[in-house]
Amino acid sequence: MDEVAVIDLGYNSIRLSLFQRGERNTFRTLGSMKEFTRLGEGVDEGGEIRQEKIEEAERVMIKFRSVLERRGVETVHPLGTSAFRLARNGEEVSKRLSKALGWEIQIVPGEEEGRLAALGALNSLPFTDGVVFELGGGSLEVIYVENRSLGKIFHFPLGALKLTKTFGSEDGMRKEVRNYLFSLPSWVVPNMVGSGGNVRSIGRLLMRMDGMKFSHVHGYKVTHEKVKSISKTLWSMNLQEISSLPGIGKERAPTVKAAIVVIEELMSLFDAPSLLVSEFGMREGKVMRGEEQSVAEMRDGWLESMAYFMNVRPPREIRLEAEKLTGSEIAGISAYVSHIFMEVGWDDPFDACYRYLTYSLFPGFQKRDLGIVSLVCKGASSKVRKKDLQRLGVDSKLEKIEAMSKVVKTVVKKFPLGVY
Missing domain, CATH: 3.30.420.150 (Exopolyphosphatase. Domain 2)
Structure with a gap:
């Protein structure tokens, strides 16, 4: 899996984001750095990016270049946006900052x-x-x-x-x-x-x-x-x-x-x-290569990438078994994520699932659905209370979550190798 850096040279701030690219349109964000340089401040149509702003942006580019070179990142996409499009000296500034960075900045059309x-x-x-x-x-x-x-x-x-x-x-x-x-x-x-x-x-x-x-x-x-x-x-x-x-x-x-x-x-x-x-x-x-043509494909891609990023084979059969027993996709996903943490070696994979989904950015879901998935995981580890539902914006019945939690715990524990 290759590392890709994207530098967003925006009107308000400059941000370096580093990604590890996975299969399909998935990736893992490894980290980011941001500086509020406000390059576009005072730039109207035909105006110029001011000298002090350029010098500040140069210092940021030199810092970013040092980080990328020490990290050994080879694929870098520096993208200049509205400040460069609006400014009379946008092309000139992009060349000057490209020299400081070591990679050519692309001025992106709107x-x-x-x-x-x-x-x-x-x-x-x-x-x-x-x-x-x-x-x-x-x-x-x-x-x-x-x-x-x-x-x-x-x-x-x-x-x-x-x-x-x-x-x-x-x-x-x-x-x-x-x-x-x-x-x-x-x-x-x-x-x-x-x-x-x-x-x-x-x-x-x-x-x-x-x-x-x-x-x-x-x-x-x-x-x-x-x-x-x-x-x-x-x-x-x-x-x-x-x-x-x-x-x-x-x-x-x-x-x-x-x-x-x-x-x-x-x-x-x-x-x-x-x-x-x-x-x-x-x-x-x-970082993405195109459009995923269905919600199911998009969601499956992120679930599989999670497993691969943790060096675990995607436990698809565990997911299907939990879905079959409950009739719920939510239970299947809870079992899937919990099983990944079990294979990685967590003592309590259900609590790990709950904490991961509430504290990490997990793509593919609206927050309400992600809240239910995480609470089903929590229920397999400890008691879920009404205040937990409120804190995660969940409007499902507590009894339904508890019933799914029991099935998820049974399935994950029963098939430790992910197959049955």
Whole structure:
């Protein structure tokens, strides 16, 4: 399995992400580094990236180059986005930073940025039709998805940092966003999926407010009503108050007001009942090779990659046996993940399964379904209580989870070699 690095030179920040690529469209994130350089600050159409920003970005590139060379990474994809597209000196700056980095920076067109972001979401979340958007610091990409295939892609200069620097009032900002979004083809969408740093921060804030225990927000569903409510709250607060909110932090605080306006206007335009948050965007889409054509294929790919990354043969028969005995895919997946931890050598594979699914980013599921899977694992190790259901956003009956847990424990223990 090869290691691939993607460097996202964005309008607001520069991030290095390192991945270990698996089969199909799967990977494991090995780590990341980020610096808020704000390359696009003050850059309008035809303007220039400022000298002090270039010098700061050069220092970041030199640091990233040292890390990549010491790690021995050979495949590196440096991607320049909206700041480079907008700036009059974008090409010149990309060449200068490429020299500091040691790999050539590719200036990505807006449509390609949207395509990659949509791939990241489509290949890691269970939805078939809808609209995917990626909200960056300098631009917004909107992508139509039908029958799990990418359709039309639209690109707008509506990034959160750009809007924040241009407009001082909420009314002016909303008018600007509406003027651009008015050109989008109308469609009442069954699903809306959003990615980008501010989208993740707002998702984390709402997840914490819901009292949910998950460490990652990937697959978390936010209702339109909650978006409208948090929008009013954020616009009533000052910068210091916003920066103290859980999930936001001081780096995102200046731009979340603009971000929530864009999100709210998109959801209103498409009459979207909810927003599904994706932690995968352009960087992850660059690692992927194409579109998975069904939710089942996508999910199976991530489950198998988990086993392979842990040097374990995928325990498919264990999954099928638990499904057959319970009639539930959830029980089958709980047994599958628990069995992997048993083969790896954990004393309590069921508790390991529970902790792994709640603290790790596990693609292929919405948070509600992942919560049920993890609680079925927990039930095979210890007692599940009603407060556990609340903390993971699960609305299933406790008795049903306990019944599945008993079957999962029996199947995993009965077939220690994964076959029967």
